[in-house]
Amino acid sequence: MTLLSVQNLTKTFQTPSGPVHAVRDVSFEVERGECLAVVGESGSGKTTLANMILGILGATSGEIRFDGATLPAKRGPVHRRAIQFVQQNPLSALNPKRNIGASVRLGLDTYAIGPRADRWLKVEEALEEVGLPREMRQRAPSSLSGGQRQRVGIARALACEPELVVLDEPTSALDVLVQARVLRLLNDLRARKKLTYVFITHDLAVVRNVADRVAVFKAGQLVELGRTEQIFSAPEHPYTRSLIGAVPVVDDAELELRNKLAEGT
């Protein structure tokens, strides 16, 4: 079943030096429960796409359909709640002047989820779900590590009980070990809560760990879309091949694969 459907989506920014086509005539669909990775280098339009799905940016043309209904330019609470967001930089994503609990609770208060008296309990459950101790709700963001902050960011998004989560480079600001743990958590949560992810990243090692399908962006256009195994084993577009070729080598098997691909080009 299709949860998110993007049809001929275009975003053009008017700049003093002429129009910039950030996203050009992009169409794809995301199935319910699926994780679609959106990859591409910086400036390829990934973040603009994410912002349009989230409703932060309006589209120049084309439409986004969610669960069968076209999303209007001005989103209602039902759609805003259903599509949540995890940001790249966990440092700025939490308000330094509010404690962790207050940040996580925001969605509960905004959408009046559960009776008022139970919301702190719900906040603590949300923290527990992302592997943080309940007592952490009293703490200030400055006392948390990067990985912990990113978990709080995930808890805050999930507290709204969304169906679709847009993750904008959620692990790129973390070190490798923490990255692996956060990815495992994200995989767990997706299975447990039947979530759908749009996972924006430039890190192909991450893609391989989380994505069912991969959408490759270049200069605002969707150049290739396919199942993850297929993209890695038999990339069709030369740009995809060059992206895969640019991943730092991890092991011999990968090097072998890389060489095979290089012969193909």
Add this chain to the structure above:
Amino acid sequence: MTRALRIIAANPLSLTGLILVLAIVLAALFAPWIAPFPTHNSAVVDFAYANSAPNGRNWMGTDLVGRDIFSRILYAYRISLGLGIVVLIIATPIGTIVGLLAGYLGGWTESVLMRLVDVFLSIPPLVLAIAVLGVLEPTLTNAMIAVTVMWWPWYARLVYSIARSEREEGYVLAAEVIGAPTTHIAFREILPNCLPAIITKMTLDMGFVIIIASSLSFLGLGVQPPTPDLGSMVAEGARYLPDSWWMTVFPGLAILFAVFGFNLLGDGLRDVLGADE
């Protein structure tokens, strides 16, 4: 709180400021008990001791009608501090709300509000206050209104600049994506991040408000006799310089200590509040 005191105590300048401010506040609060001549805060005459230089009876001398200058300074501090507090309590929220809305909402709200602020800021503050007092009668209340009118735009500008940069922070985006109401984002998310700067500025401004209020009454536009005011005492004494120097020097020093104290304390508070980050 104890941590704040430790940071202030570690810096001799901040500590000086804290001690000066405490001394002034206590002096103002307990003026009726500390002042050797508590009745001298009004239209009393005591010609037997008129125009006497500092001595054992009148530590800072007396004015032309024999009133004790030390006692009058203590009472004048009450007026100055009271005026400063009232002005800041009114000006700060107005400026903060204007700056917050302009900084967070942007667009035409920002253009309209900040141009209005610019209009106020383009007029020299004292001239603006004099103009307001020229239209209104020169009384204490009107002096407060005049100073408030010239003061709030500075807070609007301060909060505006912070709110504008905070608007780009991830936590604001997160709250927007969640769909939190605008008032929540402005007042509960962004405002707490402006508070350290606002509190620091309020402390620094206490000194400046006292100077401006004193300047107004020096010009005869503020507090009217016989109520003691530091500015009008300086103005009155200035006519008898240099012979009766004590009439100007002591009220002048009183202004100096107040401004100095609040400034040093303000700098100290900046260290304390900045250390939070």
